[in-house]
Amino acid sequence: MKKQLLAAVGLIAIIPAAFAQNGNSRPQPVVQPLTIPLPADKPYPGTMQLKVDATDVARGIFHVRQTIPVAKLGKLTLLYPEWLPGKHAPRGAIAEMAGFKPTAGGKPLNWTRQPTDVHAFDIEVPAGVKSIDVAFDFLSPTRTSEGRVVVTPAMMNLQWEQVSLYPAGYFTRQIPVQLEVTLPDGWTGVAALDGLKVAGNRYSYAPTNYEVLVDSPMFAGRHFRKWDLGQNVTLNVVADEAKYLDARPDHVARHAALVSETVALFGSRPFDRYEFLLALTDELGGIGLEHHRSSENSRNRDYFTAWDENDHERGLLPHELVHSWNGKYRRPDKLWTPDYRTPMQGNLLWVYEGQTSYWDLVLAGRSGMQSKEMILAEWATHAGFYSVQPGREWRSVEDTTLDPVIGARKPKPFASWSRGEDYYNEGSLTWLEADLLIRQATNDAKSLDDFARAFFGGREGDWGQDSYNFDDVVAALNAVHPNDWARFLRDRLLTPGQGAPVRGIERAGYQLVWRDAPNVFDRDRMAQAKNYDLTHSLGMTINKDGDASAVLWDGPAFKADIVNGTKIVAVDGMSYSKDRLETAIRAATDGKTPVRLLVERGGRYRQIDLAYHGGLRWPHVEKVGSGPDWFDRLFAPKRAL
Structure with a gap:
């Protein structure tokens, strides 16, 4: 045993040398200095001016003009909000920001984006400059495949974190800002901001801090x-x-x-x-x-x-x-x-x-x-x-x-x-x-x-x-x-x-019980979503076109290799319908008859027999005995x- 142990130790000692001698290139990491100042609980010197033109309803584009006082010459880092309250995650819409142009006195300023934090913009501020102007456009999604639609012909949802930047190095509650937004003619806007003044279609508010601004979005619409x-x-x-x-x-x-x-x-x-x-x-x-x-x-x-x-x-x-x-x-x-x-x-x-x-x-x-x-x-x-x-x-x-x-x-x-x-x-x-x-x-x-x-x-x-x-x-x-x-x-x-x-x-x-008809919550949510939730029977949900989704792990559909996107083409040799599928599930309660489906995925068809005999099942709660109804209390x- 001792001899074998010594041999093993010797082998381990050789391994690092072998790795070092293989001749392959071995780079070292580039040091990435932390150049973005951490937030400090101190007042920012000056009040930002934020102007948003929200009149381009047809294209859903918000045009932004922002004036930001600067404390000193040299590098100023501006941040686009990333980690957003209420979303509990980094959901900043940086991909929809375009046309970023910082200037001072009408002259363009050099800027670079931080390569390790794409929400951070470094701007070189020349001597003598007291404030800079920033212009950019927010290109809101025009269809759901691009993201959440926030502008329609009749209304819009303005979230100020999407149309503004703030200076790094300060608590957001310490950064003063004053907002002015121009709405389409005839629209009414509401935001929980103070000091509202309306001149035509231009809404302006009293100065607040950036934390309150981000926490006070606007809904605006033609019909209000x-x-x-x-x-x-x-x-x-x-x-x-x-x-x-x-x-x-x-x-x-x-x-x-x-x-x-x-x-x-x-x-x-x-x-x-x-x-x-x-x-x-x-x-x-x-x-x-x-x-x-x-x-x-x-x-x-x-x-x-x-x-x-x-x-x-x-x-x-x-x-x-x-x-x-x-x-x-x-x-x-x-x-x-x-x-x-x-x-x-x-x-x-x-x-x-x-x-x-x-x-x-x-x-x-x-x-x-x-x-x-x-x-x-x-x-x-x-x-x-x-x-x-x-x-x-x-x-x-x-x-x-x-x-x-x-x-x-x-x-x-x-x-x-x-x-x-x-x-x-x-x-x-x-x-x-x-x-x-x-x-x-x-x-x-x-x-x-x-x-x-x-x-x-x-x-x-x-x-x-x-x-x-x-x-x-x-x-x-x-x-x-x-x-x-x-x-x-x-x-x-x-x-x-x-x-x-x-x-x-x-x-x-x-107590929780099971019945062969949906409860009212399931009934209404299925009607709204236009789908058929069979989680507790076949182990999947089927949309109005017969496509499967929400396949239950280890459920009957899962065991038959049905996955999300599989199309139910036919039931018992007849084209798919909700009623036919219900009839087949009820018939299978005899313990012998399978639920027979023709399914398609990726242009390939196959017939499957689901070995499920439990009937239609949806959850309900029902009163037990004659004791007190605590829900009433x-x-x-x-x-x-």
Whole structure:
């Protein structure tokens, strides 16, 4: 043994020499000095002037002119925003920026882009120059294949981070800026910025800081209405056509009730005013994005005019409003950054987004924005999906908080195995369990409402940021009801391999069941998406053209080598239709008959027999026994108390 060991040691010693003697070229890395100054919490000397010409609606081009005071001669580094609040990832639209031209006194200035940070522009400032002028164009996408469409013939969504730069080396809250924007004739624009002056189609605002500017986007449109919802909250709506602005008094009253219920929950307002920006459109790119004193929202154009058919659509505004408290005012400490170049870390997004996703449903129920049936159906859909999601085996909910960076919301080949941004919906179900645990342990004397008021409620009108960490969340929960909350959260959210998150549903006196017809949430979302979700039967979703997507890992379709993009051509020898497929799935419940499909992919056809005999299955929740209905207590309005 000793002799063999010595021989092995000798062989190991020879290996480095062999690598060194092979004669191949061996370069050394080029040293890349860090030349971009880090942000400092000190005032920037002077106020930037930002002018945006947004009148080129036909081509969707924003023309930008920006004047930036300079502190000294030499190199000035300007940054285009990259890491954007609310997106939890580097989503800066640098690819759409073109025509960059810096000048001083009308003379062009030399500039270079940082090769290791394409969002950074170095400009040489000559002696005697007090300010520079920068011109560029933002070429907004004109079709969805290029990105989110932000300009249509009837409306636009102006996000100031897309049409501005800021100097490196300063906290964005320390950089003063004054905005002027020119809109198309006859359009109305709204942004949560102060000191508005309107001259014709030119909107100008009082100086603010760059952080507030980026946090205060504008919706503008040809067809516009607004409603006062109370509590210094306004509902501002633009629409594809004027007829879609026909909201009934009851519709507005429910939005006002939402505001009242939200303030009643948290006990104070982290804003002096709040602007709902709502686009009713089939043309503008979809959005739901939170800000401190406003939110960007888009819904179906018939949001008001087909009110009863849009129950499933009415959870967005509650979600974005709650974010003013949870996400904007109280923010995870690693998600808050001093500028838009510093990377964000989203490990507590199961609070930021997960608890917001809980409160949006609760508040929708308390205000009448959504029906109890729709809310329970949504929880059933999510719980049902997590009951069959194989990716839970290896990936925790907390790890999915990195998915905005990893996946960037692009389509995935087998999303049920890789997982996605599950901190939203699984977070919601986890907070449902926490709420009912507290309620039942205290005989309904305490609830998650008490946590929300203590943790997210603050000084009235404070629209700064107050950061927190995991231990702060645990301490606040223990202050409401002593429990091993650290273990509760770690087991459910930080640990993979957990069972389906149904304990909250069960605590409410309900259970997850399966039926051969979709719940109302699945029914309506399938109608809107024009697809057929067979996750719990064949293990795939099929669009109106017969194309498969969302193939469930290790499900029947997966085992038959069906992948995303496979086309279902025929069912039992007849051309594909939803009804024929339903009939085939029902027939297969005899335990003998297969679901026979003709499929095509890449011009190649094959017939397959799916060995599935379980019938049509969609998740529902149903009441168990005669005990109390905790959901009724949960959805009981608070504003009259």
